Amino acid sequence: MEGLSRPHFRHPFRKYQHQILDQMGTPEADLKHHIVAPAGSGKTIVGLELIRRFDESAVVFAPTATIQQQASCTLTPAPS
Numbered sequence: 001m002e003g004l005s006r007p008h009f010r011h012p013f014r015k016y017q018h019q020i021l022d023q024m025g026t027p028e029a030d031l032k033h034h035i036v037a038p039a040g041s042g043k044t045i046v047g048l049e050l051i052r053r054f055d056e057s058a059v060v061f062a063p064t065a066t067i068q069q070q071a072s073c074t075l076t077p078a079p080s
Helices: 015-023 043-054 065-074
Strands: none
Touching: 015 043
16 A cells, blocks of 8 residues: 555645534644545545544445545655
8 A cells, every 4th residue: 555655635625624624632732533425525525634644554335346446545655
């Protein structure tokens, strides 16, 4: 996973995505969160950003091929 070890996103986060990310705290908090939002609101992007910020291994389950593709297209290798 060397190419994805430092992913970044191509677009800025939306205001409400920033609010969610700010409320999640730090990885040391050991809290569990459940994000409820409508389709197309960016839950997958928020989840991927949390994985990046916490810098921990993660297993991502996606219910559809569309969501799987969204996750893989959202991440790009970090610039050198």
